[in-house]
Amino acid sequence: MQIHSDISELRAVLRILRATDDRSTPRSVGFVPTMGALHAGHRSLVQAARQRCDIVVLSIFVNPTQFVPNEDFGRYPRTLEQDCQMLEAEGVDVVFTPTSETMYPSGASTFVDVEGVSGRLDGASRPGHFRGVATVVAKLFHIVQPDLSFFGQKDAAQVAVLRKMVRELDFPLELIVCPTVRESDGLAMSSRNRYLSTEERRQALTLSRALQLAEMQVARGEHHASALLQIMRATLQEEPAIRVDYIAVVDPETLLPIDDVGAGALLAVATYIGNTRLIDNVLLASAPGNTSVSGKKKS
Ligand code: AMP
Numbered sequence: 001m002q003i004h005s006d007i008s009e010l011r012a013v014l015r016i017l018r019a020t021d022d023r024s025t026p027r028s029v030g031f032v033p034t035m036g037a038l039h040a041g042h043r044s045l046v047q048a049a050r051q052r053c054d055i056v057v058l059s060i061f062v063n064p065t066q067f068v069p070n071e072d073f074g075r076y077p078r079t080l081e082q083d084c085q086m087l088e089a090e091g092v093d094v095v096f097t098p099t100s101e102t103m104y105p106s107g108a109s110t111f112v113d114v115e116g117v118s119g120r121l122d123g124a125s126r127p128g129h130f131r132g133v134a135t136v137v138a139k140l141f142h143i144v145q146p147d148l149s150f151f152g153q154k155d156a157a158q159v160a161v162l163r164k165m166v167r168e169l170d171f172p173l174e175l176i177v178c179p180t181v182r183e184s185d186g187l188a189m190s191s192r193n194r195y196l197s198t199e200e201r202r203q204a205l206t207l208s209r210a211l212q213l214a215e216m217q218v219a220r221g222e223h224h225a226s227a228l229l230q231i232m233r234a235t236l237q238e239e240p241a242i243r244v245d246y247i248a249v250v251d252p253e254t255l256l257p258i259d260d261v262g263a264g265a266l267l268a269v270a271t272y273i274g275n276t277r278l279i280d281n282v283l284l285a286s287a288p289g290n291t292s293v294s295g296k297k298k299s
Pocket of ligand 1: 153
């Protein structure tokens with residue numbers, strides 16, 4: 001496994017790895033962008049990439065532009081050595097670990113703004129967050145030039161923003177969305193779970209429970225978003241220590257509220273437990289959210 005921090009060096013290595021001996025179709029590159037502090041959720045993306053692509057590239061970069069003021073940028077967990085051990089065991093070919101100066105040279109003032117959708121759900125409570133995400137992912141796509149890039153359904157709003165960006169900026173790649181990986185008790189895995197005390201860890205289970213209860217109501221025939229919102233709200237209120245940021249029933253593509261979930265929907269919650277912001281969601285059946293999207297132009 002190679003580890004590179006320099007853009008030109010990474011590009012040179014990928015040029016060599018991509019080339020085949022007989023100059024036929026180049027080897028395919030699968031890319032997994034992360035902020036490190038890796039867990040089994042990240043591992044599932046690597047495994048999906050390993051299955052589908054010849055070369056697997058993963059980036060670790062705690063992107064300053066996606067943190068809003070007073071968030072946890074400074075104390076975000078950085079565990080490079082352990083991360084690399086996991087990646088080596090999973091057969092990753094190249095790890096890209098740029099510095100902030102490499103990604104944002106002094107004076108950099110170019111940003112990617114996916115308007116509309118970037119101001120919804122997490123984008124509403126974290127203004128500028130998705131501009132930071134779209135900018136860094138666009139830059140990483142230009143640097144790595146993957147054929148497929150892998151993201152987690154856990155960050156459903158991020159998926160909506162990046163799908164739109166890939167489509168509208170004609171990135172020649174396919175975006176693959178993988179299911180949320182959970183702990184055995186249902187808690188969605190997250191690098192931020194390590195901030196939780198034992199008591200907060202117990203309270204955090206309420207997120208997945210609220211979603212599960214709403215999902216069960218849908219299975220019993222409930223299609224009204226208002227009823228599902230009510231169930232989720234009531235469940236989250238059972239834990240007074242939880243501060244709700246949002247509870248939403250939305251179209252997974254536009255992130256706009258919907259009234260009837262019959263044709264599929266995204267149920268999403270975001271909360272603060274202590275100082276830790278946690279998100280979770282479920283995608284209801286027949287929603288067009290768990291497939292892939294391509295910016296590739298049809299010829
Ligand atoms: P992060 O390092 O938190 O920026 O996440 C990097 C990628 O891993 C993103 O595409 C996330 O959606 C994905 N991811 C994070 N947690 C999970 C999880 N529990 N299951 C699946 N994917 C995840």
